[in-house]
Amino acid sequence: MLNLDYFKGLNERQKEAVNYLNGPLLIVAGAGSGKTKVLTSRIAHLINKNKAFPNQILAVTFTNKAAREMHSRVSKIIKNKKIGISWMGTFHSISAKILRKHAKAVNLNYNFSILDQDDQIRLIKNICKGEGLDTKKISPNFILSIIDKWKNKGWYPADVITKGNDKLEKEFLKIYKIYQEKLTDLNGCDFGDLILHCVKIFEKYPDILEIYSRNFKYILVDEYQDTNHIQSMWLNYLASCHKNICCVGDDDQSIYSWRGAEIKNFLEFDKIYKDTKIIRLEKNYRSSQNILTVASKLIENNNNRVGKNLYTNSDAGELVSLDCYRTGKDEAIGIGDKIEKLKEKYSLNNIAILVRAIFQTREFEERFLKINLPYRIIGGTKFYERAEIKDSISYLKIVFQNQDDLSFERIINVPKRSIGETTLKQINEFAKKNNCSLEIASKKLIELNLIKPKTKQGLISLINLIEKWRDDYKKKISHVKLLQIILDESGYSKMLKDKKDLENEGRIENIKELLNAMKEFDNLESFLEHVSLATSIDQDWEGEKVNLMSMHASKGLEFDVIFLPGWEEGLFPHQKSIEEKGENGLEEERRLAYVGITRAKKIATISFSMNRFYQGDWIDSLASRFIDELPLENLKKSNLFNNIEKEDFEFNQDFEYENEINSPGWLRYQKRIK
């Protein structure tokens, strides 16, 4: 039976939000106001009231993590009922699911591959080469960003209107056109296409749209402030029948405009949907009064916002610390020392350091290794983006989908098979001329005896192996076993084992982890789908470790203790952000600061240093302008300078400071090395 307790833990506003079921609803949910609770309760309520079957509810998030979280929380409320909310997922995963069913409508096969950014760049580079474009003058990254923008606007190449005589733009459009053609040939699509193709299908085939728009009686959207134009269109189509769309978001936490997010969608929601009910959740359940006040006062400096008044019943709590250090290194030492003291009261897992740019974690890592303070870094290089993982997956993909040229190209000479640039070019040209896949082209070239003996041998062995693996796959060998076979027979394992350095050991570990992760899936197909849409396998939260991450990555998380180092002009707000987007960029940086501060439940510490070793040089830095915007009465300022004369400092940067010797971490380090 259903667990009806879900209503008890809600405040009046939250109850209203859960209860208001019919018609468009916009929930303006401040930081820590319990929006996930509202969303999950709402889903439970819909099911409980028999308003809809679980499969008639569409719940969209941006991240897999958020989707998982929502899933597990709903399952907890709806005990015993064995129902999956089948349409709960990210924009991309739900789009992929729809697209697999109707792939033919956009000239794809149901088993199309999904390209990640790496694949996209390689494809663009290829096209540029073919078109004689200098990739040094125009970076493929830039071209890709233009194409992405077009896709976000909902434009296929034919829809793009170029401005009169902008030659460069015309060039980009040409590349876009070829790019889309190539994708079709590859039987693949990129992340943008997943959503764009869906929208185009909805537009062109009302009968298909009807299946979905009729089915989705209720739609819920998380982090609505981060949607872009095409996602908003996508939602409009799906909500067109019942118009029961409930979007939750916080304009103050919109920090992904550089990925195409438009706060406009959020701010103008009630213009798109008539009779929109707006509910504000302004009671904060997370932070102490001091923390909340500091964050609120800061964000008040933004002009472009709905404006809200967060309040809390919590105690004033500790003042927010504002620490000034002499150098970045001192900052790392100081924060390390503070954590040493705090860890008696708080679990390390509940302490986080949030930085603007991920390279800033280095200084902390160095220090923490030295004092033996365990830490984990969240974000950084994504698991599935690691070379060895991508190689493994490319092998699997080429077995599964024989048109996947990108995968074929990736592994053709990994491990080395004496197949170099020239041969690859030859294969590519042959494939282009005969309109076939690279694999077929290779076979033909071998038959025609057009390849040098040594290279030929390598190529033949690869092709035979691929065919053998396809046989294995048909024989229903488990996908885990299949990858093991592939890695052994291709010589990949041997390649890693032969190269004995630290990095390669890590690679072998990663592959083991991959094999482990694969076990969670029933078959190759579902695993590959997961891989295409996921970026990381679940971080291990095991053990007691301090968390290091970017402020972006911290959105949606909370910790007892938060450190916010590096609040210096140029670094935060970041120079580039202001240069590129002016006032809007600055406001987004300020929202980022707001997100950072509001992650803290009990203790927040902001810091900056006067000197920083940055990009190979010592630079004098200025405290961030955001620091001037913080309310003094909620702050506790300290200068954590060392008692060392300036001369000493300049003569010897690596001087071991006296106070360092007394720090707990340093003492333990001394013990350890004895």
Next chain:
DNA sequence: ATGAGCTAGCTTTTT
């Protein structure tokens, strides 16, 4: 085909 050596550029990165 492959590795050494040099140069340019350096945010954030849900999918």
Next chain:
DNA sequence: GCTAGCTCAT
């Protein structure tokens, strides 16, 4: 200071 990505020599 670091590193990715390219050129050039082997």
